[in-house]
Amino acid sequence: MPTYQIKVNGASQTVNVSEDTPLLWVLRDHLDLVGTKYGCGIGQCGACTVHVDGVAMRSCSLTPAQVDGKSITTIEGLSENGNHPVQEAWKEVDVPQCGYCQAGQIMTASAFLENNPNPTEEDVKNAMHGNICRCASYTRIRKAVMIAAD
Numbered sequence: 001m002p003t004y005q006i007k008v009n010g011a012s013q014t015v016n017v018s019e020d021t022p023l024l025w026v027l028r029d030h031l032d033l034v035g036t037k038y039g040c041g042i043g044q045c046g047a048c049t050v051h052v053d054g055v056a057m058r059s060c061s062l063t064p065a066q067v068d069g070k071s072i073t074t075i076e077g078l079s080e081n082g083n084h085p086v087q088e089a090w091k092e093v094d095v096p097q098c099g100y101c102q103a104g105q106i107m108t109a110s111a112f113l114e115n116n117p118n119p120t121e122e123d124v125k126n127a128m129h130g131n132i133c134r135c136a137s138y139t140r141i142r143k144a145v146m147i148a149a150d
């Protein structure tokens with residue numbers, strides 16, 4: 001099997017996986033980083049969102065070759081103690097219901113705010129609309145993103 005070098009949450013990792021193994025499963029099955037969730041597997045729900053060189057991307061739709069040599073951040077590496085401003089806002093608003101999609105939501109929101117520190121509510125709505133929440137916590141999600149932006 002081919003070998004790939006990726007940096008995950010600041011640590012260099014060498015992984016030997018087949019070339020069609022999605023990054024999602026490299027993270028979950030090979031590196032035990034199970035905070036990144038499987039929802040649809042076809043890039044449609046956002047549950048598997050991670051940062052690749054600071055850009056929010058869907059790990060279910062990335063091959064190892066596409067991330068070889070890149071720096072990945074998962075929900076486990078977003079902050080030292082769950083105290084990233086987005087995570088703090090999530091707690092303040094008590095966003096999650098079932099919680100399944102929340103890591104992906106937070107990773108999308110944090111990458112968005114990195115590039116858009118003063119968004120309008122419309123900006124937030126547009127940025128987050130591709131992350132699906134089956135509990136429909138969308139109002140709380142948008143509120144938390146606006147609080148994190150303050």
Ligand code: FES
Pocket residue numbers: 037038039040041042043044045046047048049058059060061
């Ligand atoms: Fe990747 Fe749904 S599991 S977008």
